[in-house]
Amino acid sequence: MSALEYNGGSVIAMVGKDCVAIASDLRLGTQALGISSNFQRVFPMTDRLYVGLPGLGTDVTTLYERFRYRVNMYTIKEEREINPETFAHMVSSTLYQHRFGPYFIEPVVAGLSKSPTGALKPFIAAMDLIGCINFAKDFVVAGTASSKLYGVAEGLWEPDLEPEDLFETISQTLLNAVDRDAFSGWGAVVHVITKDRVISRTLKARMD
Amino acid sequence: MDHFPANWGRPRNDAIDLYATHLLHPRPNNRAKDAFADSVQRTQQPIVTGTSVLAIKFKDGIMMAADNLASYGSLARFKDVQRLQAFGDYTVIGASGDMSDFQFIQRLLDDIAVAEIAAQDGHDLGPVEIHEYMSQVMYGRRSKLDPLWNSLIIGGFKDGKRFLSYVDLLGTTYTASTIATGYGGYIAQPLLRKAVEGYEDVLTAEQARKILEDSMRVLFYRDARSLNKYQLATITAAGVQISDSLHLETSWDFAEGIRGYGAQTQ
Amino acid sequence: MDSIAHPTQRQFNPYSDNGGTILAIAGADFTVIAGDTRQSEGYSIQTRYAPKVFPLTDRAVLAVNGFAADGNMFVKKVKQRLEWYRHAHSKDMPLRAIARLIQTMLYARRFFPFYVYNILGGIEEDGTGAVYSFDPVGSYEREACRAAGAAQSLVQPFLDNQIYFNNQQPAPGTSHPVHLPLPTILSIVIDSFTGATERHIEVGDGLEMYVVLAKGRGVQGLEDVRGVQELSVTEEGERIFVIRRDLKKD
Numbered sequence: 001m002s003a004l005e006y007n008g009g010s011v012i013a014m015v016g017k018d019c020v021a022i023a024s025d026l027r028l029g030t031q032a033l034g035i036s037s038n039f040q041r042v043f044p045m046t047d048r049l050y051v052g053l054p055g056l057g058t059d060v061t062t063l064y065e066r067f068r069y070r071v072n073m074y075t076i077k078e079e080r081e082i083n084p085e086t087f088a089h090m091v092s093s094t095l096y097q098h099r100f101g102p103y104f105i106e107p108v109v110a111g112l113s114k115s116p117t118g119a120l121k122p123f124i125a126a127m128d129l130i131g132c133i134n135f136a137k138d139f140v141v142a143g144t145a146s147s148k149l150y151g152v153a154e155g156l157w158e159p160d161l162e163p164e165d166l167f168e169t170i171s172q173t174l175l176n177a178v179d180r181d182a183f184s185g186w187g188a189v190v191h192v193i194t195k196d197r198v199i200s201r202t203l204k205a206r207m208d
Numbered sequence: 209m210d211h212f213p214a215n216w217g218r219p220r221n222d223a224i225d226l227y228a229t230h231l232l233h234p235r236p237n238n239r240a241k242d243a244f245a246d247s248v249q250r251t252q253q254p255i256v257t258g259t260s261v262l263a264i265k266f267k268d269g270i271m272m273a274a275d276n277l278a279s280y281g282s283l284a285r286f287k288d289v290q291r292l293q294a295f296g297d298y299t300v301i302g303a304s305g306d307m308s309d310f311q312f313i314q315r316l317l318d319d320i321a322v323a324e325i326a327a328q329d330g331h332d333l334g335p336v337e338i339h340e341y342m343s344q345v346m347y348g349r350r351s352k353l354d355p356l357w358n359s360l361i362i363g364g365f366k367d368g369k370r371f372l373s374y375v376d377l378l379g380t381t382y383t384a385s386t387i388a389t390g391y392g393g394y395i396a397q398p399l400l401r402k403a404v405e406g407y408e409d410v411l412t413a414e415q416a417r418k419i420l421e422d423s424m425r426v427l428f429y430r431d432a433r434s435l436n437k438y439q440l441a442t443i444t445a446a447g448v449q450i451s452d453s454l455h456l457e458t459s460w461d462f463a464e465g466i467r468g469y470g471a472q473t474q
Numbered sequence: 475m476d477s478i479a480h481p482t483q484r485q486f487n488p489y490s491d492n493g494g495t496i497l498a499i500a501g502a503d504f505t506v507i508a509g510d511t512r513q514s515e516g517y518s519i520q521t522r523y524a525p526k527v528f529p530l531t532d533r534a535v536l537a538v539n540g541f542a543a544d545g546n547m548f549v550k551k552v553k554q555r556l557e558w559y560r561h562a563h564s565k566d567m568p569l570r571a572i573a574r575l576i577q578t579m580l581y582a583r584r585f586f587p588f589y590v591y592n593i594l595g596g597i598e599e600d601g602t603g604a605v606y607s608f609d610p611v612g613s614y615e616r617e618a619c620r621a622a623g624a625a626q627s628l629v630q631p632f633l634d635n636q637i638y639f640n641n642q643q644p645a646p647g648t649s650h651p652v653h654l655p656l657p658t659i660l661s662i663v664i665d666s667f668t669g670a671t672e673r674h675i676e677v678g679d680g681l682e683m684y685v686v687l688a689k690g691r692g693v694q695g696l697e698d699v700r701g702v703q704e705l706s707v708t709e710e711g712e713r714i715f716v717i718r719r720d721l722k723k724d
Contacts, residue, residue: 147627147628148627148628148630148631150628150673151625151627151628151629151630151631151632151669151670151673152628152631152632152635154628154632154668154669154670154672154673155632155636155665155666155669156632156635171641172635172641172642175640175641176631176632176634176635176640176641177631179631179634179640179641180627180630180631180634205641252486347543347547350486350488350543351488351586353486353488355486355488374520378488378489378490378541378543379543379547380490380492380515380520380541380542380543381542381543381546382513382520382521382524382542383521383523383524384520384521384522384523393518394518397518
């Protein structure tokens with residue numbers, strides 16, 4: 001039994017034109033038994049930065065609290081918001097600190113990062129449970145439905161999607177992938193991060 | 209508890225039969241008949257083994273290479289073994305893996321060659337037929353869980369067509385323009401593919417020979433179960449030609465510069 | 475009590491996994507059966523061209539995936555049984571009968587299975603396109619589409635979305651088409667395999683798509699397709715075509 005698959009759940013993030021999206025299912029189970037259909041594993045870290053934490057349920061809570069604390073400390077000390085790149089490296093080093101007794105989480109980071117000129121650039125990244133970062137230009141996936149997410153995303157995603165099109169693409173990818181995964185599903189949530197707002201929607205999904 | 213009184217043994221008093229065992233039908237004895245009955249060997253492991261065989265297509269046919277070593281574990285046991293064998297006028301088989309199993313295969317093929325000659329029906333076996341026969345033999349033996357522990361390469365030329373294929377102990381088969389068995393699959397195959405894929409119809413015999421010689425040299429440098437004595441088989445419209453043993457020229461100067469490879473102290 | 479220490483044997487494993495992926499989609503009056511052509515073992519590519527899709531009759535095509543040696547033997551045996559049927563009945567076996575034959579042949583080896591996932595595609599006696607999918611011991615069902623093999627988990631949910639329109643709402647006042655036209659299906663097949671090739675190391679090198687057309691159906695949808703090759707001998711009756719495409723070799 002793998003701790004990464006014990007509670008189930010999947011997360012995906014995609015890049016669009018001047019926007020990014022991150023989405024997750026809402027299931028929490030103990031192996032095949034469904035426990036909750038309202039388990040949040042995607043969290044806002046700043047106004048333009050979200051993190052998804054698929055993996056062992058108990059570590060989702062622990063890591064979220066840990067990252068919230070570290071981001072708050074960073075904001076206070078630096079007197080500015082943390083950048084997605086910086087945050088991704090913080091997540092990575094936190095995970096690597098536990099190299100030989102890891103948190104069973106494969107985080108996904110999605111946000112808009114501010115360049116020195118003030119322009120906002122889409123940023124996504126995914127990590128394995130010991131912090132090896134994958135900076136992708138298109139999409140990243142994680143969780144028990146990851147192979148399905150890869151397959152659908154590879155077929156549906158295209159460059160420079162506008163926010164509403166990106167929303168449709170990531171939603172379709174997630175829903176069709178989790179419908180073929182016994183450990184993911186039971187509802188979904190999508191966040192599309194644009195330069196002036198975040199569109200958050202809860203999706204109706206198959207409940208079997 | 210054994211519920212079969214017949215197996216309880218004789219009663220203490222021979223005069224009485226307390227449990228009436230003599231009326232019971234004795235239970236069939238299914239136990240091992242002798243000490244060796246348990247150790248009927250269904251699966252084996254390779255004992256005396258040959259390492260890689262390489263083969264490529266070229267303009268006029270097929271060229272194959274295999275060294276002359278048969279190893280006994282890490283011992284270089286037999287250093288003048290032929291692992292390339294011609295069958296009929298059109299085909300060469302190269303064998304890696306267990307050499308006694310290969311000798312058994314040679315006997316099988318000799319038998320069908322004799323039958324084929326005796327038939328005098330105007331047909332003769334080409335590489336395609338020998339490949340099909342070998343794949344059926346190998347798959348049949350794997351299905352009996354008593355495999356012939358070899359990876360075989362079958363190369364041939366008949367009716368103006370090149371043929372190059374692979375068969376192994378699982379009965380897995382394929383054809384390709386370059387094939388390498390054993391360590392050759394990891395070390396030589398990338399070199400062969402780079403040199404041959406896309407050039408099958410332009411490579412001359414001399415170029416093909418050079419490609420195989422260079423690959424055999426690399427294998428000799430890195431495969432500890434290989435030998436710098438090898439043979440080349442060339443199969444073309446002119447027939448089968450298997451060379452005498454060839455010697456690989458090697459240079460070990462480079463080893464000086466590699467820590468742990470040459471004769472460094474410390 | 476005699477306790478004999480038996481020598482431990484290294485067990486010979488009669489199976490291997492040779493990678494690759496297959497896929498079939500049924501249309502109203504045609505079926506597409508496709509497979510990549512890479513054969514691998516572990517991290518080694520054995521060959522870039524080893525067919526996994528085989529025409530059985532003028533209206534049936536079988537795709538086999540899993541352990542290649544078992545796959546080739548299984549196809550050989552199915553073809554042999556179909557030939558016997560032809561000799562006995564002077565006609566080709568109907569598709570649904572081939573499907574049941576395959577289930578029987580697979581189940582006959584229930585305790586030493588053919589390690590093969592089969593997908594049978596073709597034209598049913600009523601002229602409809604059909605796909606039958608099997609597990610290695612013979613469980614089977616008729617479906618509209620199915621992916622199997624190494625990249626099944628990548629391809630099948632994509633097909634759910636694009637063929638069955640799962641999770642898609644039809645525009646108001648309209649409904650989803652029950653059957654898609656041939657060019658659309660060919661595009662979906664190609665997209666599925668390029669996607670699988672991108673993300674799965676055991677998929678790639680080449681793609682073979684067999685198209686079976688129902689009796690009397692024209693070749694509409696195939697005219698503009700590059701490099702179509704017809705395999706059938708007669709123009710009346712069902713017709714089989716093959717379309718080949720390169721896939722990435724890395």
